[in-house]
Amino acid sequence: MFNKILIANRGEIALRVIRACRELGIKTVAVYSQADEQSLHVQMADEAICIGPSASKESYLRPDRIIAAAEIANVDAIHPGYGFLSENARFVEQCKAANITFIGPDPDAIRRMGDKAQARQTAMAAKVPCVPGSEGTLDTVGEALKVAQKIGFPVIIKATAGGGGKGMRIAHNAASFSKEFDAARIEAEKAFGNGAVYVEKYIEEPRHIEFQILGDRHGKVVHLGERDCSVQRRHQKLIEEGPSPFLTQSLREKMGKTAVKLAESINYKNAGTLEFLVDKHGNFYFMEMNTRIQVEHGVTEEITDIDLVKRQILVAAGEKLDLEQKDIKIVRHAIEVRINAEDPARNFAPCPGTIGLYYAPGGHGVRLDSHVYGGYTIPPHYDSMIGKLIAYGRNRQVALDRMYRALGEYTVKGIHTTIPFARAIMKDPVFRAGGATTKYIEDFMARTPKEIWLPGDGR
Numbered sequence: 001m002f003n004k005i006l007i008a009n010r011g012e013i014a015l016r017v018i019r020a021c022r023e024l025g026i027k028t029v030a031v032y033s034q035a036d037e038q039s040l041h042v043q044m045a046d047e048a049i050c051i052g053p054s055a056s057k058e059s060y061l062r063p064d065r066i067i068a069a070a071e072i073a074n075v076d077a078i079h080p081g082y083g084f085l086s087e088n089a090r091f092v093e094q095c096k097a098a099n100i101t102f103i104g105p106d107p108d109a110i111r112r113m114g115d116k117a118q119a120r121q122t123a124m125a126a127k128v129p130c131v132p133g134s135e136g137t138l139d140t141v142g143e144a145l146k147v148a149q150k151i152g153f154p155v156i157i158k159a160t161a162g163g164g165g166k167g168m169r170i171a172h173n174a175a176s177f178s179k180e181f182d183a184a185r186i187e188a189e190k191a192f193g194n195g196a197v198y199v200e201k202y203i204e205e206p207r208h209i210e211f212q213i214l215g216d217r218h219g220k221v222v223h224l225g226e227r228d229c230s231v232q233r234r235h236q237k238l239i240e241e242g243p244s245p246f247l248t249q250s251l252r253e254k255m256g257k258t259a260v261k262l263a264e265s266i267n268y269k270n271a272g273t274l275e276f277l278v279d280k281h282g283n284f285y286f287m288e289m290n291t292r293i294q295v296e297h298g299v300t301e302e303i304t305d306i307d308l309v310k311r312q313i314l315v316a317a318g319e320k321l322d323l324e325q326k327d328i329k330i331v332r333h334a335i336e337v338r339i340n341a342e343d344p345a346r347n348f349a350p351c352p353g354t355i356g357l358y359y360a361p362g363g364h365g366v367r368l369d370s371h372v373y374g375g376y377t378i379p380p381h382y383d384s385m386i387g388k389l390i391a392y393g394r395n396r397q398v399a400l401d402r403m404y405r406a407l408g409e410y411t412v413k414g415i416h417t418t419i420p421f422a423r424a425i426m427k428d429p430v431f432r433a434g435g436a437t438t439k440y441i442e443d444f445m446a447r448t449p450k451e452i453w454l455p456g457d458g459r
């Protein structure tokens, strides 16, 4: 087993990994940028090393600086968390060259699933249904328009390097196609330094349902059920829950088997997620794979009672998974709300700043994963998520009531957050009935008076 692990990340996920290491008796090394000196992950780790200035490009995205820190601290392994270098195959190779275990899949599996166009090809080779669309990326608008006309409008133009909902544009007809194609390319080039896009059918009002899988270094892959992440704003998840209120048991089993089959086809090791879109008829289409731990992994931990981050560490160390598919049971319902420092009144603009009074919710069935505290200043350089609140219980209704209660207790003064917005959703009849598709938030905002989802004084 590892003696010491470096966590190449910040915020709540860095803290999450530190907690898993503590329980396993492994020492931890935090890395941080100058903006994160006061961050909780720096204070909680056994050691901490500054790796550069505030900009991620100069710190958390610098493999050379992270590997230098790992060598100085003499660690056995690096946990990448999510985002930053977590899906960078080249970084995995650099770790290997430095004789450090990367806690995640092999570079080959990352490459085969890394970019979305490539992932589609990998899935098609494994005979997994994909959203109808282009074979690969498309260089010219003429070529792309031909594909769009063949599959039929509406279509979605997607950046192959995409993530976080960026580089995606919907075209409803041939007239608007070229404008949207250019917009997607420009946005992708700006966000990812790679403007390559492809085209697929736009599925109307689908659900986003993803399967958590776990593989060891001895060829075993199991799935740990699904998460329904349909509640999204601008293609970004806001609320996730498991099990999905939409899936029947037979569809669940079919999708779970498909997820395992696809992961096995690339000899996948460690934790990963297969994302699918499911239409109203129950047809499902593979969308992409995330070859890392995900933000919403805690939902799966609470519904299965399996600690995914500990399992990641154990399988990376070469341990055999002592879990059989038939033994993995969904024992309760869990729901997660992403708490973002954003202002719903200003179209959810990020609003970094200093937190004043802070009171975290607690009690039976409530879990909060967060790196912030009263007096903490949220730096403007990173994403706006300041924590994840999870509520769980015997069934969906209990979990939702508990979430409503916990959001009511959660006090974060001094900045705007998504707390009041999410709280209003917990009481919304459409959401309560399990009827949310990826269009849900748009509909909810259009039909619900603002006073219901905005706090009285704005803070």
Ligand code: ADP
Pocket (backbone or CB within 6 Å): 131, 156, 162, 163, 164, 165, 166, 168, 200, 201, 202, 203, 204, 206, 208, 232, 235, 236, 275, 277, 287, 288, 438
């Ligand atoms: P990202 O990696 O940026 O999160 P995804 O490929 O996971 O992008 O897609 C994010 C969301 O965008 C999906 O959950 C869904 O709401 C929407 N989306 C993506 N592709 C399609 C599609 N073909 N049809 C309808 N919605 C889509």
